[in-house]
Structure formats: structure tokens, C-alpha cells
Amino acid sequence: MTDVTITVNGREMKGSVENRTLLVQFLREHLGLTGTHVGCDTSQCGACVVHLDGKAVKSCTMLAVQASGSSVTTIEGIAEGQELHPVQAAFREHHGLQCGYCTPGMIMTAVDMINRHGSSLDEETVREELDGNICRCTGYHNIVKAILSAAGAAQPQAVAAE
């Protein structure tokens, strides 16, 4: 067992974990932060994306001990009280989800994407950067719209399915 200290959503959390404990297990099972999901458990689907020191990472492919000393932000940590984060609000506005399982990872990936690209984001970049996030419901169109809207970027001129 190893003692870890991880700042999660701004609060310093301490715990004693087996070295093999994945970061996502620490978040969900030790801290009860079940907003971060496990979809594929093989780094493919992105349901487990959180931010490690401000950058999107897959928490199913990282050990909790690796994150010790770092700051982690999860889906629970981005709203301001009752006020949704702009990306969360955009997903609601544009109906960027159906079953919702992939949504926490989609939103954390989207926030990271907007942090890096800002309003220069375009549809092609959003689609390319969603490479590591799988949604089996929406067909992605509304997710792309939501991300572009939250980034303050131009919406696609025409969307094939419409």
C-alpha cells in the first residue's frame, strides 16, 4: 500500500492505495466520485477522461500512485455551484447526449480541446480530436455542435444528417 495525496477538484485528498489501483478506481471507489465512467477499460472509449494538471488523460490507463502530487479535475469539479460549466450548458442546449454514458468524458475532452484551440476550433478539428471518445447514441453531430458553440466558434454550414 502506498499513501497518495491528490488534489481533486481543488480539495486535497489523501488515501492509501494498492499500487495497482487505477486512477479511475481511486476516484470512483475511494472518493465516491462516480461521474467519471469506465466504458471500455482499454483506453479506447474516453468515458474516463479527467484532467491531470490541466490536461485531458484517460484515468483507466493511469495508476493512482502516478497522480500523487498532482491536481485532478473531474466532471464533478467544473460547474460553479448550481451554474453549469459553459461546455455542460452547451451540451444541454444542443442536445449533445442521449444515454449520457460517454458525456463526462466528452465534456472533459471538450474543455481540454477548447483550452488548447479556443475560438479557432473548426468542425474538422473537433471531429479529429474526438478520436479517443466514443459515443454510440448521438452520431456525434450534436456533440460537435455543442463543442463549437461553447468555443464560440463558427458552426458547420451544413450537417449531412439534417
Next chain:
Amino acid sequence: MYETKYHRPVSLPQAAKFAADHGDEGKYLAGGMTLIPTMKQRLAAPEALIDLRHVPGLKGIKVEGKSIVIGGGMTHSDVAMSDEIKSVCPGFADLAGLIGDPAVRHMGTVGGSVANFDPAADYPAALLALGATIRTNQREIAADDFFVGLFETALEDGEIVTKIAFEAPDACAYEKFRNPASRYAMCGVFVARRGGDVKVGVTGAGSEGAFHWSEAEQALSSNFAPEAVDGLTMPQDNMMSDIHGSSAYRANLVKVVTKRAVKKALGH
């Protein structure tokens, strides 16, 4: 995953000491993008992990004129977003931006990828074509001598890839044909031209990992244009064959992707 010990060295000598303490039962952990999934599947069960993410000696990107030196601990994202690398060797930055997805690029490192030598890894194709040097905590190794075979490199037990170094060529580009599901390279080709000398590194297709396509190097050295490759035939003997593509398919893909890479290099 089986339980393991965890060490976090803060210097190269300390990392090497931890490795020595565990003999060949310990494993260096770079970004973990291959090692952690492999351990989760119980295909690897190292006695100890030696986490290299906090070793300062593995950090940094240095570009002086055409000389590029990249620390082994730099992530794919660091390389892809480096304005300095983009300005002197855009093909190499492009390659890094095509690895995995954004979250994987935030963790995975140059050194980890090079040391692992996955047959579909992207960097090896570039390092072969660029005639790069791989520096370790013990010595310098030319890329041609470093990549030995499937998941096999010249690294000895305990040796750490600290830097990769190369001179930016006059023109270069990487073209990748991705498996539509895994996004790994079914075939990736890096072409690099220095004056009239052209090198071609191929990854993803060969059963022994990345390799030089010598015939294409000769043809492109006399005529750096996609059609120079038209008359060549890639032998199928050493091509991978699996459910994603037969060896004949991959052999043809090498040719097609090489032509696209040359076209891209001409545009850079």
C-alpha cells in the same frame, strides 16, 4: 493487474539504481500508454514500476539551427505543439500529432515509444529515415543499429532513452494509413530528403517492425516524385498478415503510402 511496487526517482542515476535493485524484474514506466494496458491484461507483471515522469534529465526540446534534440520524457503532445520543431521540421511534429488521441498524446512519451518499438509505432519510421541518434543514460546508438526486431531494441537492462537527436532534412513528411478501429498505423511512411539523398522509413506493415525501404530510397534519390515509386514492388515476405490486411495488401499499401508521403513532402 497484479500488484507491483512503485518507485518515483528524481534523477537518472536514482532511476538506474532502482532498476538494478530489481534486476530484470523491474520495469521503467514512461507515459504508460502501452505498459499499463499490458499489465491490466496480465500480459506483463513487473515486480516494480520505476516511474520516469519526474526525472528532469528527460525533459526539454532544444532546436539550434537544424539540429533537434528531444528529451525522452517529452510527450507526443509536447512534440506536436512545439513551434520550434514545427518551424524546422514540420513533418516530425505532424507525425507526433497523429499518434493515438489527445489524451494519449498528453501521457505517451517519445522515449517510451522508441524503447518499446511496437511494430506499428510511428517514431521509428521517422528516426530511421532521419538517421537519428538515440542517446541513453549510457551511450549513443544510431537508429539503424537501435531497432533490432519485433519489440526488440539494442537497449540493455536498465538502460534509459534520454534523448533523440537528428538534423532537420531539406524536406520530409509522414503519411499514415490508420486502422479504422484502433487508429494504429496499418502502414506509416516517413520520407526525408537531404539534397539528392532520400531515406524512407516504413512502420506498421513489416513483421519485424519499422524498416528502410531501400529500393524506394534509390528511386527517390534520383527523382523525388511520387511516380518514381511506380515501377517498384514491395516483396510480401516480410509483411504482416492478420485479420486487418493480408501481406499482399500491406505490400501494396507501403507503395501507396510512400507516394502520398512524397507528395506531402513536396508540399511542405
